[in-house]
Amino acid sequence: MKILVTGATRNIGRLVVDELLRLGATDIRALTTDPTAAALPVEVEVATGFVGNSASLHRALQGVDTLYLAPHPPTVGTAVALAEAAGVQRIVDLAGGAGTGWEVIEEAVETSAVPWTHLEPGEFMDNYTMWADQIRSTGQVRDGYAAAANAAIALPDIAAVAAQALLDDSYVGQRLELTGPECLRRDEKLQAIAHALGRDIDYVELDPEEAVAALEPAMGEYARWYLEGVATLIEHPQLAVPTVAEVTGRAATTFAEWAEANVEQFR
Ligand SMILES: NC(=O)c1ccc[n+]([C@@H]2O[C@H](COP(=O)([O-])OP(=O)(O)OC[C@H]3O[C@@H](n4cnc5c(N)ncnc54)[C@H](OP(=O)(O)O)[C@@H]3O)[C@@H](O)[C@H]2O)c1
Incomplete structure (x- = not known):
């Protein structure tokens, strides 16, 4: 199962890569705006680009089964359409419920037929x-x-839940509210x-x-x-x-x- 982690240079996406490796994932591709800054482990396939740049995302999605979707509201509709067209089987997105300002991500993901898990963190x-x-x-x-x-909530806890949800399809269709x-x-x-x-x-x-x-x-x-x-x-x-303790x-x-x-x- 090939997993694409977007937003893998810094913050949550980079931590998701570490958590996936810790959990034993072996087929990880990481999309990063800056491979040098990302300093990804050698076992990770590096793709250069940005979730908000459709050409680079399109290339990175080829052969991918499961997608960690970093938050970039302006282009989320295009990103989801590209993922569906590429045959992605599952999306785990970092978003938020109604009234948080991040619901646009969940709405876009739900317009596709791709099964999803929404991560809904509170304040970091x-x-x-x-x-x-x-x-x-x-x-x-x-x-x-x-x-x-x-x-x-601490960023590594969000990443740890994301990694579990990427590897385990039992969270499909769930909105995971995440707090400290x-x-x-x-x-x-x-x-x-x-x-x-x-x-x-x-x-x-x-x-x-x-x-x-x-x-x-x-x-x-x-x-x-x-x-x-x-x-x-x-x-x-x-x-x-x-949720964090239950999932991780x-x-x-x-x-x-x-x-x-x-x-x-x-x-
Ligand atoms: N409920 C909530 O509170 C909630 C929910 C969702 C999101 N958020 C927000 O999401 C952010 C945290 O998520 P995150 O840390 O994973 O993502 P992030 O660092 O904000 O990055 C999101 C995306 O933008 C890219 N990016 C970031 N800075 C960039 C730059 N200067 N130039 C080009 N691309 C850039 C990242 O790719 P690279 O890493 O490869 O650069 C990634 O694809 C916070 O700003 C937070 O406020 C909050």
Whole structure:
């Protein structure tokens, strides 16, 4: 069974390749925008290109049975049509349910006749590297909505579920909601980072407009949209679901473990 992993240079796609190898997959092709940066293991067949470039995707899809579809909403319709035409038997996509902004991916995949599994992650723990500059330069975090709580997820956990779903067709037709193992407030997440650093870091709560202004240098036009979503988590915290542990057989990464593993980014 030949598996094509798209978006294999960085982030989730690259981690999916590692997880597939760990699980014993032997016929992996990886589509990467930058083979040098991807530094793929020798047992992986390297294809150069981008899921959003139809010519390179078309070439990479030849002979493929199962596809990991990296998130690129502008071209997802074309990508799915190319996969179906190439005879792909199953698609595992990184997307999100209604209201997340990522549902366009699921809708496009479902227009095809190709069996699918949707991965629906919540917020990524890596988003909290947005505090790294402040922590390094001021020793505190000035941000809004300290009481907003969610169960953010680590990227390797998303990749581990993706790899299982690529190798095991029992997840066909399922939407796998993915979270970390615990629901934490934003100031509790900061305390986990502070603990990893071995020092105190204050969460200085800003009012909503100040918070947008503080986040704009890092997030630009998305700062307001992001913080509006964060605000809803005060009254409606996102609770943890057990999908990662159920699918992978190992506990999902805690925020404290993620902070320890990524502590150098904050030092
Ligand atoms: N529910 C959610 O929160 C949710 C759901 C779905 C997606 N997302 C979003 O998806 C992203 C995470 O997914 P990911 O890390 O796997 O994907 P990613 O790094 O955003 O990449 C997605 C695709 O774009 C390509 N790409 C990325 N940067 C590029 C660049 N500078 N030039 C050309 N191509 C580029 C990647 O290919 P290469 O890796 O080969 O460069 C890949 O095919 C995050 O931005 C996240 O916000 C979130």
